[in-house]
Amino acid sequence: MNTAAPASALPDTEQERPKLAPPESRGRLSFLRLVRSEWIKFTTLRSTWWSLALVAVVSVGLSLLQASAIASFGDDMPAATTAEQANADAVVVIVFATVLTQLLAVIIGTINVTGEYSTGMIRSTITAAPDRIRSLLAKALVVSVTMFVFSLIVFALAALITAPILPNGGVDFSDIDSSLMPLLAAALYLALLSALGVGFGYIIRNGPGALAVGIGIVFVAPVLVLFFPMTETFDWVHQLASYLPSNAGQSLFMGSPMSGEALDTAPGLIAIIAWPLAALAGGIAVLKSRDA
């Protein structure tokens, strides 16, 4: 223990009263600085790197499996009639893994918040930024932008690895609408789901509880919908199910959702944006009104 140094750093005399510098000369709170702080917090936890590594492994691994499966059945499959069709197949191979990585996206967002509540860190966060809202927005921004960029990198990796395996070749980026756009949409979707996780984290605060709700909405709800018969009585269930985040997302970048009906681009986008916005708004309401 280094106790000698601090002791000698404090002069014993109480005669001298140096004038204290004005507080703001020593730094001032700003949104950009909060973003930087959240970035430091995000990148200095091992759990972040484990989760991101898992996203990469699951995503690339599943793409590889899918590509190999297609290659082994290659002779039995009808050859793609158009370049667009070939592209669509290659893209689905890449984004197919989002069925699992969407959960990791929710988890990354959630534990980023609930980890602060369970350890007490949130009190440090809030005393540093007592208006509370800006730190929530900074956190959501850091998590979702990271998720977006990281997803694109992982998709690029998956595209490179699967291209030589696929019988009809890899993604042809000359047609942007059938190549880049769905990949961007999938990355955006994962980014927004991580923001959804952040919102649930702030609303529920408790890690397991927030994860249960997040996974329930993203993963369980679309499966539950499948149990409703496709009759007129339950038509509204299937209609509504189209707007579940995972169904809306899959409409955007895979063409068809797990349950519900495929949405057009505009309503699909609105749905996947509205979910995290609502969750973050709820998070702000709870954060502002409840004691930390």
Place this chain on the structure above:
Amino acid sequence: MIVAEHLTKRFGQKQAVSDVSFTVAPGKVTGFLGPNGAGKSTTMRMIVGLDRPTSGSVSIDGRSYSSLRSPLTEVGVLLDAKAVHTGRSAVNHLRSMAATHGIRRSRVDEVIEITGLTSVARKRAGGFSLGMGQRLGIAAALLGDPHTLILDEPVNGLDPEGVMWVRRFVRHAASEGRAVLLSSHLMSEMALTADHLIILGRGRVLADAPLADIVEQWTTKSVRVRSPRAREIAEAAASDTVSVTSRGNGYLDINGATAAEIGELAAARSLPLHELTPTTGTLEDAYLKLTGDQVEYKTKEVR
């Protein structure tokens, strides 16, 4: 300067803090003293906006904490040693805190050195002892070199050197003109550190006065006398205003007369004295008198 006005906090049915008003002046160490559950921590949490008062208000240098434009450089807060993510290293915790205000990196290294954390700065905070956690909390409070310090039980878990260091540190901070509010359950430590005391009991202010006044008001001065002829001294000294208690073995405790008066009284009667000791109460005596009655706290105006 912290000014609390009629702070009240209710948790459901439980009244944690009731109508608490006080001022923490710059240039002094103000001690927050009270039994567990007296409302010290809740009051401190309300000061920094973690808990919202049910009613009443509190301001720091005239503004509410949540409206401060650079809170970390105006107020340093240590509420408990566990306001740190257990998975993050000390240095990264401090870096992330400093980043919120654009506090330079060299200041992070400075507070690590000041608080003696250099050897463990890169270790994860989850593995810290209570004392190390306290040091990290104090380091975070110091980051912005703030004018106001709010420290909840800062010496809790510290080794003797650490306790001494905190004492010197807060004395020094006050001497520079900073306002320091510090809570502790260590009465002896408080007696050495604080200039001014606010004693809380059951969420109410029981006393708010300079340390010396509190000790004077709430303890009785007495004179301890030992003499082989104690009985005669007792008879001679006792009067309407002077009470004498016999402690046996020739010991007497005399209240209401000075040592000089008793000495002269004994000399006039040629009574031998083997001991004549004026005793004053301690903060502990005063504190126990103030908070001792668990059923109903006594309140008394202290001037």
